[in-house]
Amino acid sequence: QITLRESGPTLVEPTQTLTLTCTFSGFSLLTSGVGVGWIRQPPGKALEWLALTYSDGEKSNSPSLKDRLTITKDTSNNQVVLTMTNVDPMDTGTYYCARHLEPSQAFDLWGQGAKVTVSS
Amino acid sequence: EIVLTQSPGTLSLSPGDRATLSCRASQSVRDYLAWYQQKPGQAPRLLIYYASIRAAGTPARFSGSGSGTDFTLTISSLESEDFAIYYCQHRSDWPVTFGQGTRLEIK
Numbered sequence: 001q002i003t004l005r006e007s008g009p010t011l012v013e014p015t016q017t018l019t020l021t022c023t024f025s026g027f028s029l030l031t032s033g034v035g036v037g038w039i040r041q042p043p044g045k046a047l048e049w050l051a052l053t054y055s056d057g058e059k060s061n062s063p064s065l066k067d068r069l070t071i072t073k074d075t076s077n078n079q080v081v082l083t084m085t086n087v088d089p090m091d092t093g094t095y096y097c098a099r100h101l102e103p104s105q106a107f108d109l110w111g112q113g114a115k116v117t118v119s120s
Numbered sequence: 121e122i123v124l125t126q127s128p129g130t131l132s133l134s135p136g137d138r139a140t141l142s143c144r145a146s147q148s149v150r151d152y153l154a155w156y157q158q159k160p161g162q163a164p165r166l167l168i169y170y171a172s173i174r175a176a177g178t179p180a181r182f183s184g185s186g187s188g189t190d191f192t193l194t195i196s197s198l199e200s201e202d203f204a205i206y207y208c209q210h211r212s213d214w215p216v217t218f219g220q221g222t223r224l225e226i227k
Contacts, residue, residue: 037216039218046207046221047158060214060215061215063121104154104169105210105212106170106211107154108175110164
């Protein structure tokens, strides 16, 4: 069974750094063509892609958030970590991690999401 | 950045109706277009990838078509569980982008 689970703080103060961890099972980031990405959704709004990392080391971030985002993978512990610096109330929302497969170029399996509120 | 524009924003239909949702790309995404369904309080679920291939578990009443810049998701006969928000997404190039979504609501 393949699962992904997001974890991290539910409340972050403005200007602080948000660190979210995606812990997955049932697949490996050592397998060719497999990636894990982060997508967020502000309350009542559309999905927004944030970052993606692949098994071959390729990775990319959203250009609109590029300087604030870092995505790293820990293949031995089956985790992908997203770090977002200098958070703002506009960063409030649900953050999802999802598996991405290169053959389909789609996010085929998603975590349940982690709700994050940025507020003082 | 490739912009995906979905239409209509909201579609009001009845169970048994045929639904046609559109996704238009600002430049060609070849066939690298996926469709997702999201219900309230739930994570998105992949329905269609590579423009027209149903993901595992997607009912046959869902079909995708199109290539290049114009894509369509069709639900042949709506069932009650199909009323949700639908998003398209591409990964033909960086960055990945999603459309703004189409809300399918019960008339």
